[in-house]
Amino acid sequence: MSQPSRPFALAIDAMGGDAAPDVVIDGLELAAERHPDARFLLVGDEARVGGALARRKRAAKACSLRHAPDYIPGDMKPTAALRVRGSSMRVAIDAVAGGEASGIVSAGNTGALMALSKIVIKTMREIDRPALAAIGPSARGDVVLLDLGANVQCDARNLVEFAVMGDAFARAVLGLTNPSIGLLNVGSEELKGDDRVRAAAETLRDSHIGANFRGFVEGHDITAGTTDVIVTDGFTGNVALKTGEGALKLMRDLLRQVFTSSVPARLGYLLARPALDRLREWMDPRRYNGAILIGLNGVVVKSHGGTDALGFAHAVDVAMDMVTHGFNERIREGLTRLSTNGPRIAAESH
Amino acid sequence: MSQPSRPFALAIDAMGGDAAPDVVIDGLELAAERHPDARFLLVGDEARVGGALARRKRAAKACSLRHAPDYIPGDMKPTAALRVRGSSMRVAIDAVAGGEASGIVSAGNTGALMALSKIVIKTMREIDRPALAAIGPSARGDVVLLDLGANVQCDARNLVEFAVMGDAFARAVLGLTNPSIGLLNVGSEELKGDDRVRAAAETLRDSHIGANFRGFVEGHDITAGTTDVIVTDGFTGNVALKTGEGALKLMRDLLRQVFTSSVPARLGYLLARPALDRLREWMDPRRYNGAILIGLNGVVVKSHGGTDALGFAHAVDVAMDMVTHGFNERIREGLTRLSTNGPRIAAESH
Numbered sequence: 001m002s003q004p005s006r007p008f009a010l011a012i013d014a015m016g017g018d019a020a021p022d023v024v025i026d027g028l029e030l031a032a033e034r035h036p037d038a039r040f041l042l043v044g045d046e047a048r049v050g051g052a053l054a055r056r057k058r059a060a061k062a063c064s065l066r067h068a069p070d071y072i073p074g075d076m077k078p079t080a081a082l083r084v085r086g087s088s089m090r091v092a093i094d095a096v097a098g099g100e101a102s103g104i105v106s107a108g109n110t111g112a113l114m115a116l117s118k119i120v121i122k123t124m125r126e127i128d129r130p131a132l133a134a135i136g137p138s139a140r141g142d143v144v145l146l147d148l149g150a151n152v153q154c155d156a157r158n159l160v161e162f163a164v165m166g167d168a169f170a171r172a173v174l175g176l177t178n179p180s181i182g183l184l185n186v187g188s189e190e191l192k193g194d195d196r197v198r199a200a201a202e203t204l205r206d207s208h209i210g211a212n213f214r215g216f217v218e219g220h221d222i223t224a225g226t227t228d229v230i231v232t233d234g235f236t237g238n239v240a241l242k243t244g245e246g247a248l249k250l251m252r253d254l255l256r257q258v259f260t261s262s263v264p265a266r267l268g269y270l271l272a273r274p275a276l277d278r279l280r281e282w283m284d285p286r287r288y289n290g291a292i293l294i295g296l297n298g299v300v301v302k303s304h305g306g307t308d309a310l311g312f313a314h315a316v317d318v319a320m321d322m323v324t325h326g327f328n329e330r331i332r333e334g335l336t337r338l339s340t341n342g343p344r345i346a347a348e349s350h
Numbered sequence: 351m352s353q354p355s356r357p358f359a360l361a362i363d364a365m366g367g368d369a370a371p372d373v374v375i376d377g378l379e380l381a382a383e384r385h386p387d388a389r390f391l392l393v394g395d396e397a398r399v400g401g402a403l404a405r406r407k408r409a410a411k412a413c414s415l416r417h418a419p420d421y422i423p424g425d426m427k428p429t430a431a432l433r434v435r436g437s438s439m440r441v442a443i444d445a446v447a448g449g450e451a452s453g454i455v456s457a458g459n460t461g462a463l464m465a466l467s468k469i470v471i472k473t474m475r476e477i478d479r480p481a482l483a484a485i486g487p488s489a490r491g492d493v494v495l496l497d498l499g500a501n502v503q504c505d506a507r508n509l510v511e512f513a514v515m516g517d518a519f520a521r522a523v524l525g526l527t528n529p530s531i532g533l534l535n536v537g538s539e540e541l542k543g544d545d546r547v548r549a550a551a552e553t554l555r556d557s558h559i560g561a562n563f564r565g566f567v568e569g570h571d572i573t574a575g576t577t578d579v580i581v582t583d584g585f586t587g588n589v590a591l592k593t594g595e596g597a598l599k600l601m602r603d604l605l606r607q608v609f610t611s612s613v614p615a616r617l618g619y620l621l622a623r624p625a626l627d628r629l630r631e632w633m634d635p636r637r638y639n640g641a642i643l644i645g646l647n648g649v650v651v652k653s654h655g656g657t658d659a660l661g662f663a664h665a666v667d668v669a670m671d672m673v674t675h676g677f678n679e680r681i682r683e684g685l686t687r688l689s690t691n692g693p694r695i696a697a698e699s700h
Contacts, residue, residue, distance in 0.1 A: 139600055149536045152544050186499045186588040194502050194585065219592025223600040235544065236589050238536040239582070242569025243590045247597035250489055250573040254632075255605075258625040268622030272615040275608040282604075 007039060008064070008101035009323050010299070010316065011092035014044030015071035016108025017305045017312070021049045024107065025056050027303075027312025032062035034313070035320050041101050043068050043092040066091060072112045074305060081112035082119065089113060093120045096298040102323040103299025105290075105315050113302055114150065114293055121298045124328065126335040129154075130295030131162045132234070133169055134241065135288055135318075138225030144170050144179075145222060145230050148291060149238035159183065159200035159231055160207070164338055165294045166229035167209050168330035173321045174228065181209060182217030182227035184236060192216060200231075208337040248283070286311035290318040295331070299323055357389060358414070358451035359673050360649070360666065361442035364394030365421035366458025367655045367662070371399045374457065375406050377653075377662025382412035384663070385670050391451050393418050393442040416441060422459045424655060431462035432469065439463060443470045446648040452673040453649025455640075455665050463652050464500065464643055471648045474678065476685040479504075480645030481512045482584070483519055484591065485638055485668075488575030494520050494529075495572060495580050498641060499588035509533065509550035509581055510557070514688055515644045516579035517559050518680035523671045524578065531559060532567030532577035534586060542566060550581075558687040598633070636661035640668040645681070649673055 012028065014021040021044055028040060042049065042063040053060050068091040072081045084090060089108050095101045097120045106113050114132070123130055133146035146162050146169075147154065154162075163181050170179035183201050185193040190201070193216065204213045214227050219240060222230055232240065259269035269276070281287075285304070289311040293300040299322045303315035321327075362378065364371040371394055378390060392399065392413040403410050418441040422431045434440060439458050445451045447470045456463050464482070473480050483496035496512050496519075497504065504512075513531050520529035533551050535543040540551070543566065554563045564577050569590060572580055582590065609619035619626070631637075635654070639661040643650040649672045653665035671677075 137600075139603060152536055184589060186502055186585055219589040219594075220596030220599070222593055223596040232589070235536055236586050239534060239569040239586050239590050240593045243572055243594045244569075244597040246570030246573040247594040248601060249570070250487075251598060251601040253489060254629055258629050259622060261625045265622040265625040268618040268620070270618070271621065272609060272618030275611045275615040279604055279608050 006099060006102050008041040008095070009035070009038040009103070010319055011041040011043060011095040011101040011104045012063070012316075013089045013092045013104065013106035013108055014042050014049045015068070015088040016106040017303065017307070020044075020107065021052055023307070023309055023312055025049070025052045025059050026309035027316060028059040028063060029056045030309055030313035031316040031320075032058040034317065038062060038320060039064070041066055041092070041095050043095070044071070044088045045069065066095070068092075072109045074109050076109055076112060078111040078115035081109060081116060090116060090120075093117055096300075097121050101298075103301065103319045105301045105303060105312075105319050107303035107305050107307065107312060107315070110291075110302055113300065117293055117296055117298075117300045121296045121300065124295055124297055124331065126332055127161050127165070127295045129158055129161070130293055131158075131165060133166065133292045133294055134290070135173070136222070136241070136244070137283055137288065138223050140225030141228075142174055143222060143225055143228060143230060144174065145232075145237055145241060146294070147232065147234040147237050148241050149234045150293065151234040153235070154196070154233035156196050156199035156203065159197065159233065160203045160338070161295070161335065163200075163204055163209065163213070163229070163231045164334040165331050166231055167212070168327055168334055169292070169294060169322075170228050171330060172325035172327040173318055176228055178212055179228035180212050180214050181229045181231065182214045182221060184230055184232035184240070185216035185218065188216045188218060190215070209334070286314055288314075290315035292318060292322070294327075297328070299327065356449060356452050358391040358445070359385070359388040359453070360669050361391040361393060361445040361451040361454045362413070362666075363439045363442045363454065363456035363458050364392050364399045365418070365438035366456040367653065367657070370394075370457065371402055373657070373659055373662055375399070375402045375409050376659030377666060378409040378413060379406040380659055380663035381666040381670075382408040384667065388412060388670060389414070391416055391442070391445050393445070394421070394438040395419065416445070418442075422462045424459050426459055426462060428461040428465035431459060432465060440466060440470075443467055446650075447471050451648075453651065453669045455651045455653060455662075455669050457653035457655050457657065457662060457665070460641075460652055463650065467643055467646055467648075467650045471646045471650065474645055474647055474681065476682055477511050477515070477645045479508055479511070480643055481508075481515060483516065483642045483644055484640070485523070486572070486591075486594070487633055487638065488573050490575030491578075492524055493572060493575055493578060493580060494524065495582075495587060495591060496644070497582065497584040497587050498591050499584045500643065501584040503585070504546070504583035506546050506549035506553065509547065509583065510553045510688070511645070511685065513550075513554055513559065513563070513579070513581045514684040515681050516581055517562070518677055518684055519642070519644060519672075520578050521680060522675035522677040523668055526578055528562055529578035530562050530564050531579045531581065532564045532571060534580055534582035534590070535566035535568065538566045538568060540565070559684070636664055638664075640665035642668060642672070644677075647678070649677065
């Protein structure tokens with residue numbers, strides 16, 4: 001146990017997401033079954049949350065309810081959200097900052113969650129900037145991609161720190177003992193790309209994770225699963241994630257058209273359905289729900305706002321993995337080794 | 351006709367690609383049928399090319415053969431390729447630079463083609479840097495994406511010029527009268543992104559193509575076909591293209607597994623096959639073959655090295671569209687209007 005003194009594993013924003021608080025509480029019902037020893041601090045409007053919670057036995061037992069009179073609407077600007085001191089999101093974040101809980105899961109406003117977390121929970125002393133990470137499917141197992149948009153401009157030092165955080169994340173959440181790491185570039189040759197990625201690659205090669213560093217990878221390596229972790233700046237990572245999702249969505253939409261285009265095609269679908277259902281299940285976005293803001297003094301996981309109970313429970317799983325496997329301690333350790341052994345974090349190469 | 355005085359529409363590198371010169375000549379046989387009035391300058395080793403050409407009646411009639419004793423291997427560095435003066439690629443490029451042909455199509459070494467073209471054919475006086483563009487499928491028709499890697503670092507001025515070139519390209523090759531244009535970013539709100547994309551967006555809004563400029567688009571908009579043209583820097587564009595291709599490949603591979611996983615699934619495939627074949631045809635990479643280096647004093651199209659005759663003929667189609675629709679004149683006109691009416695090309699915002 002990495003945080004033995006905290007009364008709660010996680011603080012949960014009961015009011016975030018399209019169907020809050022019901023989906024959140026149904027998700028916690030599943031999470032409580034998977035993590036029977038965990039205690040959650042559920043934060044939201046007592047009148048609205050209390051009734052729903054009472055109907056869910058396991059969730060009710062695992063949760064302590066804390067009242068928060070307000071909530072952050074999905075379209076509120078982060079600057080405005082900062083002023084709503086009584087929001088469920090804010091009260092939950094305050095509980096993490098105050099040491100009551102090791103992390104927060106929220107399906108609410110992404111911009112607000114990122115801004116509030118950075119300001120209240122704060123960035124770890126050891127790193128320059130936090131990053132947004134996610135797990136996605138590939139031909140060779142799950143892949144961790146970061147940064148997904150927390151930093152639209154990154155220098156070589158940021159990329160190196162993202163690699164160290166991605167390494168710790170893959171160990172804690174994917175359970176890998178030696179995750180391989182790639183740096184996203186426009187080609188795999190050493191001379192490709194700009195000064196920034198070349199400087200980051202040089203530092204990583206000489207670092208304690210150098211043995212697992214596979215050098216440059218390209219866009220197609222994300223879904224090929226060439227490495228377990230793929231590191232890039234927030235601009236490129238955000239575009240890559242959404243482009244990949246868009247391409248998969250296009251294929252799904254086209255297949256739906258194919259299988260409803262004629263009577264034989266419909267019949268064909270019915271025959272192939274068990275196998276197609278396994279594929280659908282394997283790629284189920286709920287299995288990959290949860291964008292993780294890493295590098296703060298606490299675990300912060302953003303669940304998709306439109307997910308269901310299963311998806312929300314998965315986001316809780318990710319946060320629980322990070323808490324119970326001492327994710328932040330792993331990062332601290334990695335960064336300490338980096339600054340001890342790796343002399344050249346080329347922060348000047350922008 | 352935009353280039354009435356040139357004896358050849360295109361110079362063709364007969365020796366480029368995995369199965370050269372046969373695939374090139376078979377491709378020209380198809381191209382000659384589609385463009386009966388076009389004359390091609392076919393460049394390659396006379397002994398090897400001559401015999402194959404003699405067996406293809408239409409191609410033989412449409413082509414003049416010019417001897418080039420050497421060729422550029424696929425793995426040769428651009429710097430080395432520059433020194434091979436007698437290569438088929440170089441002799442073809444020299445023909446464009448010398449005014450004999452309006453453009454070149456090659457399935458050879460990409461880096462060499464880009465470097466040689468930039469140095470010999472040269473960048474148009476009106477622009478700062480050429481860009482690499484391609485056409486891809488989307489839910490709402492073909493989409494033009496640029497830059498795909500010619501410039502890993504771009505400033506706002508480059509992005510603005512890419513938009514003007516993308517506009518001209520969509521008019522010439524997709525036949526659109528008012529192509530819509532989007533600038534790739536991490537969100538669609540005006541304040542998202544870095545100084546560079548915000549400065550480029552501001553310039554485009556005030557420019558002559560402002561009415562067709564839809565502001566910021568995101569990664570998923572590429573396959574959604576939200577706009578006809580999507581503009582980005584070469585680093586992001588290269589990663590986005592390869593990520594999208596990778597995601598589509600993953601889906602194809604998984605579907606192949608699905609449809610061979612059981613006897614009912616195999617039967618299902620057979621029943622749905624006509625509809626699946628239409629989908630395959632629609633997404634056929636050969637239909638989208640051809641990466642176009644735009645912004646030079648001549649048309650330069652790179653065919654995929656592993657394509658077949660149909661794919662090569664498609665790359666020739668793209669080049670022919672650019673030549674016959676006065677692509678470079680359209681760019682010049684657009685850039686002149688930009689510098690006359692749009693005062694702020696914020697070149698300083700990197």
